[in-house]
Amino acid sequence: AQKITQTQPGMFVQEKEAVTLDCTYDTSDQSYGLFWYKQPSSGEMIFLIYQGSYDEQNATEGRYSLNFQKARKSANLVISASQLGDSAMYFCAMREGLGGSSYKLIFGSGTRLLVRP
């Protein structure tokens, strides 16, 4: 069963506008963590933001914020004031069982974001 679903294969956004990248997840664990990574064309994986299942508030990191809706099992990434350098693939990932020892992340299939000038 697919545990991380990113339904938008590709997205366009105008420079300086905000964009939301969707992510839904499926888990029976009470403790889990949700991550977003950016992969530019150069290929490296860049950590953007993290949300723990017990965190009361939505995570924010600069222009990135995570819209965490636990009941809906969604963890959408919001990028404000888009820049040309934001053009990249974006991956949502989940880590189950935070008390355990494994960082076995489960990744979604990604969303390719293109920022238009």
Add this chain to the structure above:
Amino acid sequence: NAGVMQNPRHLVRRRGQEARLRCSPMKGHSHVYWYRQLPEEGLKFMVYLQKENIIDESGMPKERFSAEFPKEGPSILRIQQVVRGDSAAYFCASSPASGTSNEKLFFGSGTQLSVL
């Protein structure tokens, strides 16, 4: 403070050859993870190692693939008798400890393996 270092960045092999991918974790990190990314897909977990121990290899093919993380030196992902389907980007990640809820997983830049 150097990040996770992977080499080579690109590796070309002919079918039947062996591929050896290296990963040096961040300083102070004792946990290493290998992931594989096929074109236009997300990363898939392969194996999780601590120094001298394989903790979880549930994502690694049973044949031709092996991984080690010796007491000294980098972690090695070894693929014997490569086939075209092994062509992918292989990422290594490291973490300092386990069980901490918001530990970031730091990734290297990956090794792009191309099998001719």
